[in-house]
Amino acid sequence: MSELTKKIQEGVVRAAAELYGAELPAKQAVIQPTRKDFEGDFTAVMFPLTRLARKKPEQIGEEVGQWLVSHLDEIDRYNVVKGFLNLVVADSYWTTFVQQHVADASFGRFPATGQKVMVEYSSPNTNKPLHLGHIRNILLGWSISRILEAAGHEVIKTQIINDRGIAICRSMVAWKRWGNGATPESTGKKGDHLVGDFYVLFSKKFEEEYAAWQQTEEAERVFAERHKEGQTREEFFKAFKNRYFNEFSELGAEAREMLRRWEAGDEETLRLWRMMNDWVLEGFEETYRKLGVSFDKTYFESDTWQLGKEIIEEGLAKGVLHKDGKRVWVDLSNIGLGEKTIIKSDGTSTYTSQDLGTARMRYEEFGFHKMIYVVGDEQISHFQGLFEILRRLGEPYAEGLYHLAYGMVDLPTGRMKSREGTVVDADDLIEEVIAEARKHAEERGEIAELPREAQDDIVRKIGMAALKFFIIKVNPRKRMTFDPSESVDMQGQTGPYVQNAYVRIQSVLRKADACDADRATAYSALQEGERELVKQLYQYPEIIETAAREYDPSHVANYAYNLARAFHKFYHDYPILKAESEEARAFRLELSRMVARVLADAMDLLGIEMPDRM
RNA sequence: GGCUCCGUAGCUUAAUUGGAUAGAGCACCUGACUACGGAUCAGGAGGUUGGAGGUUCGAGUCCUCCCGGAGUCACCA
Known part of the structure; x- marks a missing residue:
């Protein structure tokens, strides 16, 4: 308050x-x-x-x-x-407030709390490029990290790359079989896209294999023996796909063999794996760079997948976990989750066992007070279970764990499905919004005189603002519909609208010759529109506090929009440079200056840059 | 079926956590400065906040029961 x-x-x-x-x-x-x-x-x-x-x-x-x-x-x-x-x-309170904070970089910043918060906000698989869903995840994580910093916490931004397992093995098999030694250099393709193409190719070949197999006598026999009462052939084979992959498929066997060799540390397999993973990681880096995000620490599943043994032993000793043969499980029926397997009966690990181990490792490494996992809401019960187990184990950081669950991103046509090719690729999307921004800029011609590079930079900032604002203005909890045509809108409740308010102020400030800022406090006839602006500026720190407390950047986005709106109205209603008195002119300039500063600051917390012209 | 989340104008959404006449944007219609940038501003139309009860001086917000949608309940990640 x-x-x-x-x-x-x-x-x-x-x-x-x-x-x-x-x-x-x-x-x-x-x-x-x-x-x-x-x-x-x-x-x-x-x-x-x-x-x-x-x-x-x-x-x-x-x-x-x-x-x-x-x-x-x-x-x-x-x-x-x-x-x-x-x-x-009193007017004097407001004019003094503006004078005191117009150049105050600490306005909207809270004193250090001494709290260390770790934020994990990206956990991609290395078998395909990033898509729209990842973008929401990343933008959310980045902005909540910035907001927590503004609120005085020390933030450690982290990601975990899921770089091992059967998925990447599929891409590896496909590359080996049909790749003819293709590389990003030889094909001119971004590494993550190239690997993704092989993943898709594997799926396609597998589908073909499966379809052919369904015509065989073996398939006939399997259907006869295993189909349920009343189940049609079609239904049966649709449901049987995974088991086919594991029990009959040649390609499936090859991928599993690839995984087995990887786990056994086979040199040739590891070489191939490293090569393809590096391609993907370079591709990810480029996408992250375009999104303007970075991490303080990157973890790799290939390093962490076997963690958890120690903590599981402790859990068994404490009676928190139970063992049947090699299988380790936990009873979570008290939180409505039933039995959860932690080690499979063949002795291999699960996601949960890794996460248990990784949580402890991170705590030992950083000693965080809070750890925030920015992960989609389809994993809510996974995290409920994970946190419950850590609590029962008496881990000192257990109470500080938080799953920031965001809703899926749907398209107007429905859910994104990689199988149906309806996934919106991150790189394509970025390119599209920038192209759209360029189109608008050319129509307006406002920046046509600037050098090419300056134009590119502006257009990039505008396009990214449209995309980022569109995604961040929605409450994270809510499932959102991503309408590509609306996401490139530049009018109304959008990123460019906010930028435009900032740009207008820059334009005014450029034209304002030096004027006596001290006279601003002598201004004593605060108008309605001025009062409205000052009051909104005054709210800024509280907004940050709320956004930080609720882990919800949409508050900041909506605030920035409202402030921009109030400014546009003010700009329309009152002359600044030709104000009726020296005092009014001085005050309005200072007020505009502060609005610009706060707008830029708020947008920066969302990872959105401001252009000086547009 | 159990647990969790969501439901606000045709569409996308907000509501300072229980406060005043539910606020915006898009789309639609009508207007605005020989003006500091029109990616702007003003006006119009559009709502039984899914429904029914209850608590309260006061409910979109809290409680109960329904209706609709989503997710999850795997020896997947």
Whole structure:
């Protein structure tokens, strides 16, 4: 809560004590920004006082209002509507506020909390390129990291690359069989896309193999023996695919053999694996760079997949985990999850066992207070189980673990499905939004005079702003529909709209010759539109606090939009450079300067850059 | 079926965590400066906040029960 609202709140509590001899809990003295349709800056809700004062809310409002005006310098006057006490803050308070913070880089930054927070926000598989779903994940993780830093925490950004397992082996088999030694250099293809192509090729060949197999006598026999009562041939073979892969498929056997050799440390297999993984990782790096994100620490599943043995032994000794033969499991029925397997009966590890081990390893390495996993909501129960196990084991960091679950990204046509080729590729998407921004810029011709590189830079910033803002403005919890045509919109509630407010201010500032900034505080006829802007600026730190507490960057995005909107209106309604007085001109310039600074700061927390022209 | 999440205008969404007449954008219609950048601004139309009860001075928000959608409940990751 900000300084002034806190002061008002304390004032209300003290007023209650002095006027009515009542002890009002601070929490019940609700202070909120006044709604637009009433006069005032802050509103104190009087209803909770009625019981204590045993008077009508209107009368209490009058009495408390008078008390506040005479005891707080900042409060100029008040009015009462029903049980709402609307308080008007003195102009001098606002003009001083702007003067104090116009160049204050610490505005919107909180003092160090001493808390160390680890944020894991990317965990891609190395068998195919990043797609739209990853983009939401990455943008969310990046911005929440920045917001947590602004809130005073020390943040360690991390990713875990899932670089081993049967999936990458499929790509490896396909490359070996049909690749003819293709490389990113020889094909001119980005490494992750090249490997992804082989993954797709494997699937295609496997489908063909499976279809052919269904015509064989062996398939006939399998169907006869294993199909359920009333199940058609088609239904049976659709459901049987995975088992076919594991029991009958030649390609499946080859991929499994590849995995076996990898696990056995076969040199040739490892060489191939390293080569293809490196291609993918370089591709990922490029995409990350285009998205403007980075990590402090990268983990690889190939290093961590066997972790967890130690912690599992402890769990067995403590009776938290149970063992049947080689299989290790845990009873999670208390949180509605039933039995969960941690080590399979063939002795191999699972995702859960890795995650147990990785959590402890990270804690030992960084000693974090909080660890946030930014992972899709389809894994909610996985994390519930994981955290529950760590709690039962008495791990010291268990209470600080948090799964930031975001909803899937759908297309207007429905869910993205890699099998149906409806996945939106990250690189393609980035290219598209930039192309769209370029198209708009060319139509407008505003930046046509600039050198090529400068134009490219601006167009890139605008396109990325459109894409990022479109994704981040939605509450992470919600499943979102990604309409490609809307995502490149540049008007209305969009990134470019916010940028435009900033650009307009830069344009004004360029034209403003040096003027006496000190005269700004002498301005004493604050207009409605000015007041509205100042109040919104004043809210900024609180917004960051809320976004950090809720792990929700959409608050910051919506704030930036609202601030930009208020500025556009202000810009339209009042002259700045040709203001009616020197004081007004000085104040409006300072006010605009601060709006620009806060807009840029807020957008920076979302990973969005501001152009100076557009 | 158990657990979890979601449901707000035709569409995409917000609501300061229980506060005033539910606020925006898109799309549609109508307007605006010989002006500091029109990627702008103003106005119109569009709502029984999925439904029904309940708690409260006050409910989109909390409780109960329904309806609809999604996810998950694997010796997958």
